[in-house]
Amino acid sequence: MNSIKAQMVIDYIKKMENVISGIDNVEDTNDIFELIIEIANIFQNEIPEIKNSILLRNGTEIRDANTVIGLLKLYLANNDIEYKEESEENRKIKRFWTAFMLWFETELVNLELLKEKYVRWDNWNGGTWYLDIDFDYEYKMYRGTNYPESLKRNDGNISDIKNFIEIAYKYWIKNDGKSHYDFTIEVNERLKIFKLPYRLQNGILRKQGYKTTYGIDKILNYRMFERKIRFSEDMINSRDLMEKKSALDFLIDSLQYLISTQEGNRAKQYSQLAATVDQNTNSKVYVVIKNELNELMKLSNEYFDIRHNDYLNASKQQREALNDSQFIEYLYNRAYALLYLLRLKQTIND
Known part of the structure; x- marks a missing residue:
């Protein structure tokens, strides 16, 4: 089976699934039956079992639809092609984009x-405001590309949706604090409705991975510190191994910067940061924070190729390359949690 025919089968599976779920606003069973008949006719030579397996009677529409979906998937499997089910998050993203664009263009x-x-103001029928944005022109102006096909087709591409919202925030929304704040509230409310783990913060759509009720409300040093953390937050969500690795590098570099702002040698720097969390040097909390700082810097400087390109560490031992995306995420989240706590305490103490 060639790739074009395989994609055709996959497209019909998705159409059938959409009909069943009601996404296409099916009003009666005839719409389901018409799609089933269409598929049966198109694939009558490749999958003759479809016509022999469907009943097309009142009350059998869901059963017939599921049978067609099953036979189409079996046809792919018999040709060594795996059909990957659409994730629940992707379905949520599609529904979000449908609702968001309706709101964006009308309300x-x-x-x-x-x-x-x-x-644009139109005096017709009492007067109405209309959206007047040439998306293709705007994308060419600010991104050098055409308006993404994925947004036109609503493929559930969160990367392109993120880009759209960030362009809107920066270029289309009025350049004042209140307008940006109100737009942010509206966007986040819609993300919340569809239970998507994303939030618009300072014009950047970020995936929420770290769970906390406390927010960072102070910038310590944007160029040397905050900017690197923000870069890392975006890059760690990439599926690319090197981008995940870069995210970890940026984050550890930020932790190193915070350590460097303390006075004295390395041990004293760790002690001062630990004391921002708990001033009682005999407490278990103080000991945990100090040890975690030491351990994380040992992991980055001695064990793995984090921040450094040297083949050997200071002890002339080989530093291991990080090639496991999941392990990189583990190290990232471990370091992120510590850095977040230290940032909170730095904010409170200042």
């Missing part, structure tokens, strides 16, 4: 958040 214009050049 946002009445909130007075968009710059004037992006809305």
Whole structure:
């Protein structure tokens, strides 16, 4: 089976699944039956079992649809092609984008958040504001690319959705604090409705991986510290191994920067940071934080190729390369949790 035919089968599986789930707003059983008949006719030579297995009677529409889906998947399997089920998160993303664009194109214009050049007034029928954005032009202007096909088709591409929202925040929304704040609230409310683990923060759509009720409300040093943390937060969500590795490098570099702001030798620096969490040097909390700082820096400087390109560590021992994405995420989240706590305490103490 060639790739074009395989994609055709996959597309029909998705259409059938969408019909069953009600995404296509099916009003009666005839819509389901018409799609089943269409599939049966198109694949009558490749999968003659479809016509022999469907009943097309009132009350059998779901059974017939599931039978067709099963036979299409079996056809792919018999040709050594795996059909990957759409994830629940991807379905949520699609539903979010459908609802978001309806809001963006119809309701946002009445909130007075968009710059004037992006809305148009029409006196017809009492007067109405309309969205007036040429998406292709705007993308070429600010990204050098065409408006993504994935957004037109609603493929559930969160990377392209992230890019759209960030462009809107930076270029289309009025450049004042209140407008940016109100737009952020609206976007985050819709993300919350669809239970997506993303939040718009300072114009950047971030995936929420770290669970906390406390927020960082102070920037210590943007260029040397905060910027690297933000880069790492975006890159750790990539599926690319090297980008995950870079995220870990940025984060450990940020931790090293915070350590370097303390006075004295390395041991004294660890002690001072641990004391920001608990000033009682005899407490278990103090000991845990100090030991964790020491352990994380040992992992980065002695065990693995984090931040350094040297083949050997200071003890002339080989430093291992990190090639396991899941283990990289473990190290990242371990370091992130410690760094987040230290940032919170730094904010409170200052």
